[in-house]
Amino acid sequence: MAAHPQADLMHDYAYPLPMGVLCELLGVPLPDRDVFHHWVEARMSNDPARIMQSAPALLAYLRQLVDGKREAPGEDLLTDLVHASDEEGSLTPQELVSTTFLLLVAGHETTVNLIGNGTLALLQHPRQLDALRTDRSLMPAAIEELLRYEGPVNTASLRYTTEPVEIGGVLIPAHQAVAVALTSANRDDLQFPDPTRLDITRATTGHIAFGHGIHYCVGARLARMEAEIAFSALLDRFPDTRLACEADALSWHGTMFRGLRALPVHLTRAQP
Ligand code: HEM
Known part of the structure; x- marks a missing residue:
C-alpha cells in the first residue's frame, strides 16, 4: 500500500492479513x-459457478x-488436529477436514470485516479516531466498541428450541430453528444507552459479537489480537488515512456476515 497515495483497504489490507494468519x-x-487464498475466496463467494469450481479443489488441497502433516509434522494447529485424530481418535478423518474448513470459513471473512467495518467507523468519527491515535491504551476498549457498534457477524450459529420459548412477547414453538440477530442485540438500548453512538470509552460488557455459551467463538482472542495489530499498524504507518469517497457510495454485502x-x-505516510 505504501507505494500508492490511494488504496482499497479491503483488498489491500483487510483481506490479506487474516488469510496470512490462517x-x-x-x-x-x-x-x-x-x-x-484464491480457492477460499471463490468458495466463500455468492457465485454458484465459482463455488462449484473451487470447492473440490479446496477440499482436495486440504486432504x-x-x-503431508502426517508424513512431516509441523509446528502448527493442523499437525495438532492430525495428532488428535490419529493418536487420540477424537476426530474422524472427515471431521478433521471439515474442522479445518470451518476454521477457514469462521476465521477469515469475520476478521476481514472487523478490520474493514472498524476502520470505516473510525474514519467517520474523527474525534474518536483522534483520541485513539493519541492514547493507544484505549485500543482494547475501542475494539470491543467497534465489535458492538458495527460487528462483522449478523447472526449466531443456528439454535433450535427444545421446548416453546417466549421472548419479548413472541412465542417461538418447540423444534424451530432460531437465528439470533447479534448486530441487533448489540444495539439494544436496555443494555447500551444511546446505542447508535460510537463511543470507544463506553462499557461494552455484554456485547455478543462473538456469540454466547458453548459455541462462543473459539477464535475470539486471535481476532482481537489481529484487530489490535491491524488498527495499530494503520495508525502508525498512515496516521492521516481519509475516506476517498462519500460513505453513502460504499457498498455492503453479506447475510450471515456484514x-x-x-x-x-x-493514505499519507508517517514521516520517518
Ligand atoms: C472478529 C472476528 C470474529 C467474529 C466477530 C467471530 C464471531 C463468531 C460468532 C458470532 C460465532 C458463533 C457463536 C455462537 O453461535 O454462539 C463464531 C463461532 C466460531 N468462530 Fe468466530 N469470529 C471471529 C473470528 C474467528 C477466528 C479468527 C477464528 C479461528 C481462526 C474463529 C473460529 C470460530 C469457530 C471454529 C466457531 C465455531 C465454534 C463452535 O460452534 O463451537 N472465529 N465466531
Whole structure:
C-alpha cells in the first residue's frame, strides 16, 4: 500500500492479513498461499459457478495438506488436529477436514470485516479516531466498541428450541430453528444507552459479537489480537488515512456476515 497515495483497504489490507494468519496457523506452505487464498475466496463467494469450481479443489488441497502433516509434522494447529485424530481418535478423518474448513470459513471473512467495518467507523468519527491515535491504551476498549457498534457477524450459529420459548412477547414453538440477530442485540438500548453512538470509552460488557455459551467463538482472542495489530499498524504507518469517497457510495454485502465490498482511502505516510 505504501507505494500508492490511494488504496482499497479491503483488498489491500483487510483481506490479506487474516488469510496470512490462517495460513501460518494451519501450516500452509508459502508457495501455495496465493492459490489457496484464491480457492477460499471463490468458495466463500455468492457465485454458484465459482463455488462449484473451487470447492473440490479446496477440499482436495486440504486432504493433501492433512496427509503431508502426517508424513512431516509441523509446528502448527493442523499437525495438532492430525495428532488428535490419529493418536487420540477424537476426530474422524472427515471431521478433521471439515474442522479445518470451518476454521477457514469462521476465521477469515469475520476478521476481514472487523478490520474493514472498524476502520470505516473510525474514519467517520474523527474525534474518536483522534483520541485513539493519541492514547493507544484505549485500543482494547475501542475494539470491543467497534465489535458492538458495527460487528462483522449478523447472526449466531443456528439454535433450535427444545421446548416453546417466549421472548419479548413472541412465542417461538418447540423444534424451530432460531437465528439470533447479534448486530441487533448489540444495539439494544436496555443494555447500551444511546446505542447508535460510537463511543470507544463506553462499557461494552455484554456485547455478543462473538456469540454466547458453548459455541462462543473459539477464535475470539486471535481476532482481537489481529484487530489490535491491524488498527495499530494503520495508525502508525498512515496516521492521516481519509475516506476517498462519500460513505453513502460504499457498498455492503453479506447475510450471515456484514462487510464492505471495497473501502477506498487516501493514505499519507508517517514521516520517518
Ligand atoms: C472478529 C472476528 C470474529 C467474529 C466477530 C467471530 C464471531 C463468531 C460468532 C458470532 C460465532 C458463533 C457463536 C455462537 O453461535 O454462539 C463464531 C463461532 C466460531 N468462530 Fe468466530 N469470529 C471471529 C473470528 C474467528 C477466528 C479468527 C477464528 C479461528 C481462526 C474463529 C473460529 C470460530 C469457530 C471454529 C466457531 C465455531 C465454534 C463452535 O460452534 O463451537 N472465529 N465466531
